[in-house]
Amino acid sequence: xxxxxxxxxxxxxxxxxHKLDEHFxxxxxxxxxxxxxxxxxxxxxxxIIDLHGKTAISGVIDSHMHAEKAGYRMMAKVGVVTGVDFSxxxxxxxxxxxxxxxxxxxxxxxxxxSYDTAPGTEVDRKEIERxxxxxxxxxxxxxxxxxxxNPFTPDTTREIIEVANQQRAYVAFHVGTTATGSNLNGLKxxxxxAGKNSLHVAHVNSYLxxxxxxxxxxxxxxxxxxxxxxxxxxESYLAIINGTGGKCVNGIPDSGVTRNCLRFRxxxxxxxxxxxxxxxxxxxxxxxxxxxxxxxxxxxxxxxWKDAKTDIGISFPVNxxxxxxxCATRKDETGKFIVxxxxxxxxxxxxxxxxxxxxxxxxxxxxxxxxxxxxxxxNPARMYGMTSKGHLGEGADADITVLDLERGEAVMGIAKGQxxxxxxxxxxxxxxxxxxxxxxxxxxxxxxxxxxxDLEDSWFFHK
Ligand SMILES: [Zn+2]
Numbered sequence: 001x002x003x004x005x006x007x008x009x010x011x012x013x014x015x016x017x018h019k020l021d022e023h024f025x026x027x028x029x030x031x032x033x034x035x036x037x038x039x040x041x042x043x044x045x046x047x048i049i050d051l052h053g054k055t056a057i058s059g060v061i062d063s064h065m066h067a068e069k070a071g072y073r074m075m076a077k078v079g080v081v082t083g084v085d086f087s088x089x090x091x092x093x094x095x096x097x098x099x100x101x102x103x104x105x106x107x108x109x110x111x112x113x114s115y116d117t118a119p120g121t122e123v124d125r126k127e128i129e130r131x132x133x134x135x136x137x138x139x140x141x142x143x144x145x146x147x148x149x150n151p152f153t154p155d156t157t158r159e160i161i162e163v164a165n166q167q168r169a170y171v172a173f174h175v176g177t178t179a180t181g182s183n184l185n186g187l188k189x190x191x192x193x194a195g196k197n198s199l200h201v202a203h204v205n206s207y208l209x210x211x212x213x214x215x216x217x218x219x220x221x222x223x224x225x226x227x228x229x230x231x232x233x234x235e236s237y238l239a240i241i242n243g244t245g246g247k248c249v250n251g252i253p254d255s256g257v258t259r260n261c262l263r264f265r266x267x268x269x270x271x272x273x274x275x276x277x278x279x280x281x282x283x284x285x286x287x288x289x290x291x292x293x294x295x296x297x298x299x300x301x302x303x304x305w306k307d308a309k310t311d312i313g314i315s316f317p318v319n320x321x322x323x324x325x326x327c328a329t330r331k332d333e334t335g336k337f338i339v340x341x342x343x344x345x346x347x348x349x350x351x352x353x354x355x356x357x358x359x360x361x362x363x364x365x366x367x368x369x370x371x372x373x374x375x376x377x378x379n380p381a382r383m384y385g386m387t388s389k390g391h392l393g394e395g396a397d398a399d400i401t402v403l404d405l406e407r408g409e410a411v412m413g414i415a416k417g418q419x420x421x422x423x424x425x426x427x428x429x430x431x432x433x434x435x436x437x438x439x440x441x442x443x444x445x446x447x448x449x450x451x452x453x454d455l456e457d458s459w460f461f462h463k
Contacts, residue, residue, distance in 0.1 A: 004045040005029055005417060011051025011402065015058060016370050016378050017391035026056060028398040031417035036392055049419075051402060054411065057373045058390050059105075059399030060355060063235045063380035064172075064202055064343035066243070067106065069096055070293045071347030076102040076426045078352045079401040079410020082389060082434070084380075085347070086172060086202065087111040087146070090138040094433065094446040100291075103413075103420035103428020105399065105451065107384065107435065109144040109172050110135040112152075112160060121178050122156045128163045135169070139439030139446075141384060141455065142170025144202070147190075148182025149174070149245065149255045158193045165197040170384070170460055172200035175207060182257050183211045184218045188225050191232065198231050198460050200383070203345045205236040208323040211260060215320040223330050223338045230463045233383045235343035236327035238358065239319060239351035241295075246274065246285065246305050246314040261316040271310070278302050278314070286313035286349060293348050315349060328358075328375070329366045340383060340459065342375040355401070359408045369405075377401075385458030386434065388451075397451075 008026040013036060015021075020036065027035040027045070042048055059081030065071060067085050075083055082105040085093060093108050113119060115131040123131070135143050142164055145157060152160065154177045164171035175186035177193075187207040190199065204226065208219040226232055244257040248271040253259050259269040265282055267273040277283035284295035285304045295315060296304060305312055327339045346352040354376050361367045367375070381390025388397045402412035413421035413428070420428025433443045433450045443450035455461055 001041060001044050002027065002034060003029070004034065004040070006047045006049065007040055007042060007045035008049050008051050008056060008400070009040075009042070012055045013392065014055060014369060014373055015392045016374050018393055020392070021370065026392065026400070028417045031398050033392050033394060033396045033398050035394065055403045055405055056400050057403065058377045058381075058392050058396070058401070059413065059415065060376045060401045060410070061380035061386070061389060062344050062347070062352070062354065063341045063383060064237070064345050065347035066345070066349065067093070067096065068348035069100060070288055070291060072097070072100050072102040072104055072431070073426050074292050074350065075347055075352050076104055076413055076421045076428055077424050079355050079403070079413050079421065080352065081105060081399045081401060081413050081415045081420070082386070083347060084109065084141070084384060086144050086345070087114070089114045090140055090439070090442060091446070094443070094448055097431040097433065097448060101429065101431030102426050103415045103418055103431060105415055105432045105434055107433070108140045109142050109170055110138065110140040112143050112145050113150060121151065121153050123152065123160070125159055125163065128160050129167070132164050132167050132169050136167065136436060136438050137442060139433060139435040139442040139450070141434070141436060141453070142172070144172040144174070146174045147176035147186065148257050151177045151256070153178050154189065154193060161194055161197050161199055168455060168461070170200065170455060171198070172202050174202045176256065182260060183207050184222050185212065187222045191225050191229060194231060196231060200460060201226065201232055201234040203237055203343065204234050204339050205319060205324045205327040206242060206345070208327070209264070209318055209320050211264070215323045216326070219323045219326040223326060226338050227332050233459050233463060234339045235341040235380070236324065236339045237343050237345050237351070237354070238324050238328060239344065239346065239353050240317050240321065241284070241315040241349070241351050242318050243286070243313060243315050243345060243349040243351070245311070246308070247311040248274065258314070261318050264316070264318055275302055278305055282316060284315045286315060293350055295350060313349065325366065328361060337375065337379070341380045343380070355403070355410050356408060359403070359405065363408070382459045384434070384460070385453040385455050387453070387457050
């Protein structure tokens, strides 16, 4: 008789990889899925959780988030089990995971800028090689460029993509160079700069907000640029608010994205314009309260922004629902999604809505439930070569998100066989770092558990 550490009984189990959609029990041993079938022997289980009326899927993976400090709890609360941070250096990430990891699995793509010793728009090739190598040895899966906020020249951007590919490291791109911007032109340019190299295009929806032409036209054009590109993986998010920086230098907002947002509603692209936008409620300031991040505007928002000497996260409601809808649902002629995954670009920004809004798309009929599971779990797992995640086959990590489809939300999160969230209350601690072989030593030195993935198994290199 198999002994189970935990048995999840009588839930509906949906696993697109194994084409399962039935009422089954799930038996867990040593943090792994041992058996998925009906009538598993309850007498051999240490713990039994009744999932009657609930739906179990492989754990939700946020393929693009920014956890910072408050993010882990905010993600775990809504059923996310694994997240890929898009900027944090591994040393900072490890400290945060230890203190507030909420039991999640976490990987990171380090921002090239955080290793850049001479920040500018150009970086020489030797320096790029050093940066990518260092990021991977520190435990990151690769690097990320924030072209929309602090762009490089097209040549430097192309070289960063090339070097990462040569070193077989992951590279993600918030599009935009000194020649374009965080918009449709930047998106098209990114596809060109990648050439035949592999590239992750981040939050596709955010370039299709209608800055150049009608947002639906932009979306169709942007998605057409990505169609059939086997060397490009991508995600998009569903939230209406974005996330950017409020920092001003010499009276001007530092981030190109922030200036875009102000222009969007015809505010002056200055510090005074930004203050007015916060006062009016068009711009919301991200503050930490109760261990989470919340948004404030009006006088309170202006005060918080000033208290931080303008250097604080801010959000604007600038994403166009039609664009986020098209990015989430559009397929090519073979029936494959053009954008691989639904992400949040959230974490520490309160817009972790991939489950809530993803399930709304299911209720609306825009996605089947099976497609929803692919977009929030199976596809992100494949993008990053997380072969033991994204499905519930025997031997898979016991990462499970339990959904209440009537309420349209996650009611339980399980990471590697440990319950980390029940009914919105987060009970998980610390976390596991997902890294490559080259980074495992650094994670061990940091005193955290690690799981090693091989990017050669990923869609990033072999879609
Ligand atoms: Zn991001």
